[in-house]
Amino acid sequence: MAETRVPTGIRGLDEMLRGGLLPGSVGVLKGAPGTGKTSIGIEFVARGSAQYGDPGLIVTFEEFPRQLYRDALSIGFDLRALEGEGKLRTVFTTPKVLLEEIRRPGGLLDRVVEEMGVKRAFVDSITHLERITPDPRRLREIIYTFLNGLLRHDLTALVSQEDPFITGTMSVAEAGLSYIADTIIQLRYVEINSTMQKALLVLKHRASDHDKRIRQFSIGPGGVEVSSPFEGREGILSGNPRMAMRIKRAREFFE
Amino acid sequence: MAETRVPTGIRGLDEMLRGGLLPGSVGVLKGAPGTGKTSIGIEFVARGSAQYGDPGLIVTFEEFPRQLYRDALSIGFDLRALEGEGKLRTVFTTPKVLLEEIRRPGGLLDRVVEEMGVKRAFVDSITHLERITPDPRRLREIIYTFLNGLLRHDLTALVSQEDPFITGTMSVAEAGLSYIADTIIQLRYVEINSTMQKALLVLKHRASDHDKRIRQFSIGPGGVEVSSPFEGREGILSGNPRMAMRIKRAREFFE
């Protein structure tokens, strides 16, 4: 356990990950829209460059750059400032262009990573790669090519992946991503007391112990904060939990 | 949080959105038929032009104009009057024609938006775009093109999207809309005491805090009104909630 870790810097999360991500590994952030994948990814890279001195890279397939900057600002990170200081780079591109750059030795991605000495990357989102091909087997090859392209540089990456349902069925990371992922972090909406709360669970953390509890988390001006586990509920991951309090009480009553 | 907001003017909703929509953003209204997507969209634009001085645009793919005017009147807005005053414009078109207009520089949409200085737009509904193509990847490109066409003008837009099920499964905004949407508002039927009530939930509000509670809302002659959260139920978003009252009572009893 004395192995070096890459701390995310996110309050509560590093403790769950027993110090952070594994150096040179790929982590997947899975969740439905609005669960906070982008916020976690941004904080991972921005704190890396601002706090740990790790040059960072954000690759996004979103169409509107201002959305990313706004998202980052709202949780306390000024990406433009970090870019100005040469500590961070954001790349707005399409899946197709990026793939070509990755396949070409000395392509854009290679150059950026080498010039800056990038240590942390966030890709938002792997789901966009589906725009290249409807064939699941070709898609899998593309994802492998893409992640290999990232990992041949000595960096640690988070990629986001979108879940197709808000509650209910929870499928595995698609397109073979689950094999290549060293860490899988599942984000989930949970309805409690007529309120949509957010849950975070580390589903996989390769070659390492980790906290298996399902924890609440919130996103605020100071960034993401993972807090205490849920209590007194059954079926949290279904998104629609049942109260278990009565049972605990009843047990004490009977005992 | 001092950022300017575009208030919807809808009672209860702006408070949930911490002031309103983000200027220059796209919000999605999701819900099954009859949940009130059109009413909310109309009120957003009509109040904008009548109350906040924002010229408004309503684009509808519905076949029958009189339905829209009737809907608006029934919640207190006289669209024809607002049109007469030059404060609002309604465009009845087909997805195909609209798409051509958007692609053509200086097309109809561009001209309308520029001439009127449109600040608020409502598109009813994005689901109609499926009529252009059965190919999900091409559909996604069309939706991007369409929304880009809207957003290159400095306006704030709401678009409606239809959920295919009345209760049960609740899927994500389709066709990649969830990526481009800054705000996602989910409308939902909820059966309580043998009555179909309506629930509203802000599922996503990019770069901003928001009220995460699931609230009741109603539509009347004075417009839409979002009121108090549901109480004492579990599983509201399933559309088929269970009473949780007994549990609360039981807990108090045991404590």
Place this chain on the structure above:
Amino acid sequence: MAETRVPTGIRGLDEMLRGGLLPGSVGVLKGAPGTGKTSIGIEFVARGSAQYGDPGLIVTFEEFPRQLYRDALSIGFDLRALEGEGKLRTVFTTPKVLLEEIRRPGGLLDRVVEEMGVKRAFVDSITHLERITPDPRRLREIIYTFLNGLLRHDLTALVSQEDPFITGTMSVAEAGLSYIADTIIQLRYVEINSTMQKALLVLKHRASDHDKRIRQFSIGPGGVEVSSPFEGREGILSGNPRMAMRIKRAREFFE
């Protein structure tokens, strides 16, 4: 609310609809086989002609005319007599032939509607149009063409649509029908005390308030009768409700 309405004449239903259907509108009757769609449609037209002086039209794609006459008689309406008096017309046709007639100016449907001055129409059922094409997008165009053909005459129409499941999943009106429908009335089997009861719910009533309760209804020699809401059950629309009585009692007990 002072707008004129077209009363269905069905006991209990007009009250739920705050007076009746909207003039010149299309209402959809959704439900599994045997839930009573045809009875409600017949009564709407037959009462219209017999009681309100509105000449009526019934278009059916059913193969056997005698079934329709028998159905009508069993709920107290003698369609042949009304036809003899020139107050009502029944058209037995195929979807294909009807569609051709609608497309042709001065076709059969146009002539019938104009000659008789039809004010109310019932089409049983829109689901039969699926026999023309397996392509959902073409089907949608056909339904639009068909309903437009009806609505360009100044009449009020009910169309039936068949739900594919008896209990459980409840999908939205298909093929875009939900957009064009001004009113959606959902019929549903409900198992209570080992008995298949019938429920009626007004899911949508455009531009108008309506009763949102789920009500019982029955079909007898005097026609359809919508009666009191269900009581003491949760999950009625699932078709398989749970008793909620214990909870109410328990609450009173604890309070």
Place this chain on the structure above:
Amino acid sequence: MAETRVPTGIRGLDEMLRGGLLPGSVGVLKGAPGTGKTSIGIEFVARGSAQYGDPGLIVTFEEFPRQLYRDALSIGFDLRALEGEGKLRTVFTTPKVLLEEIRRPGGLLDRVVEEMGVKRAFVDSITHLERITPDPRRLREIIYTFLNGLLRHDLTALVSQEDPFITGTMSVAEAGLSYIADTIIQLRYVEINSTMQKALLVLKHRASDHDKRIRQFSIGPGGVEVSSPFEGREGILSGNPRMAMRIKRAREFFE
């Protein structure tokens, strides 16, 4: 209600049907394998010929004639004897051959029906027609042709249809059969006290009142017997009911 009926002769069922089937109508027997569709159909025809003097016809697509005779004997009917007396006829054929015979004026089926003056027919099963074509629209036309072929003679028919699931989802009669059917009788497995019991429900009985209760039935040496409704259970039609007894007791307790 003074209309003539065709009694099935099955104990308990005629009472549910308010006298029996409608003359000249088609009834559908729906259920999973082993629920008793064949037994009910055989008894309807065999009792007709033996007890009511109605010459009967059984058309089966099953491969093995002896199975049919054995089934009949086990519930007390000797089909060979009835055939010998000229009161009943069984036709073993393939869907394809039968369809050709029906289409040809004066074909086999016509001749049999006319020669014998057939008044009751049982077709086991309509599901076999799927062997002719995988195209649902062509299948629907075939079923219509087939049933029309039967109904142009003045007889009353039962046809069986197989449900694809043993418990759970309960779909509607397929291929448009639900439109043409005057009566739909649903058979269902129900697990109660670790035992597979059988339930019968009249889902539709066109133009007539009927018993809406879900009743138990059994098949024995004396034939089929429909008995009392289920008691103290919720969700019987799911096949997996919940006890509701506690609730009743609890209610009494609280009252």
Place this chain on the structure above:
Amino acid sequence: MAETRVPTGIRGLDEMLRGGLLPGSVGVLKGAPGTGKTSIGIEFVARGSAQYGDPGLIVTFEEFPRQLYRDALSIGFDLRALEGEGKLRTVFTTPKVLLEEIRRPGGLLDRVVEEMGVKRAFVDSITHLERITPDPRRLREIIYTFLNGLLRHDLTALVSQEDPFITGTMSVAEAGLSYIADTIIQLRYVEINSTMQKALLVLKHRASDHDKRIRQFSIGPGGVEVSSPFEGREGILSGNPRMAMRIKRAREFFE
């Protein structure tokens, strides 16, 4: 009931079948992998030859003969010894080869059955026939051809069929097998007290009464043993039953 039966020799099962299988019939053993289909089939044939003097045939499409011998030995039957005595024959083949042999008069299967005077056969499994064709209609014809080939000899057969899900949905015997089957025996995993128990249910037993209870069974060195029904549980066939004990107790308490 005085009809001759073919006893399976399996403890508890013949009692459920009121003596055994019907002579000359086909029974289907349905269940998920590991539920014991092969053990029951082997015991039926092996006991037949060893105990009742019925020469037996086992046809298997499994790739590895030693697995079958090992399975048999583990439940107390030495198939090689029975083969040596000429009382039993095992055929390891592929679906394709077998089908050719069946179609050819005087083919392998015919010769084996006639030479040995086979009275009992077990085919493991019918699901393997899916390897011949992906077309469900052609598959159905193949299964009919295959079973007809077996049944034109005067023997009694069991065939196994694999269920695709371990718990949950329980579909009907596929590919029309349910029509041709005289007896359907359903095997099922049931989770009780954190243990995977096994349940056996006779779903269909043509032309005969049978035990409708869901019984536990186990497989040991002495063979298969069907024992007492499950008690105090609801929803056993779902594989995930609920305790019903509390209800029984509560009822006694209230009474």
Place this chain on the structure above:
Amino acid sequence: MAETRVPTGIRGLDEMLRGGLLPGSVGVLKGAPGTGKTSIGIEFVARGSAQYGDPGLIVTFEEFPRQLYRDALSIGFDLRALEGEGKLRTVFTTPKVLLEEIRRPGGLLDRVVEEMGVKRAFVDSITHLERITPDPRRLREIIYTFLNGLLRHDLTALVSQEDPFITGTMSVAEAGLSYIADTIIQLRYVEINSTMQKALLVLKHRASDHDKRIRQFSIGPGGVEVSSPFEGREGILSGNPRMAMRIKRAREFFE
């Protein structure tokens, strides 16, 4: 039961398997990502070579060798050291290359197995074979060819297979793997007290008795440890169990 077994060496598992795997058999490890398939497979081979003197082979289709070594180290096994001592061999390859090698007599796999006298093999994972073909029937043939290629050498093999869902539906081993598998071990996430625990169940153990209980297991620096069964829960395999404690207590209370 005196048959020789191949002990896995995993604490708690051999006891469940009544000594271990059957010599010369194939076992399947099924589970969602992160449930521990790879850890169990590694420990089986590594303990075999280090503790039981069985030369071992690990075939992996994962892209990144270092991941495997890291996984092994984290549970206490130094694969590189074992490789250095000639006790173990790891093969990193693609499904396509491997398949060619297997088909070619004297190909790579044959040579490795023969040179080293491999007694234990672990293949991670069979799911990767899906990359060769989208055709399920061809895939099945490939899996058969592949496993036959392994089994013609006198070794005992574990292969992993990925479940597509994290909780909920639990399908059978796909592509006919369930037929060829002598042992099926199911791994499962189970949410208890807001924590993701892991469950292990032996679903099938051909020709042998085995422990049918659902047991907890954990993965730590000392390897995998299967511990006590779950207690006081219903529906563990659903991944979302219900507390059953109240029932047990209540029963004692009433008794």
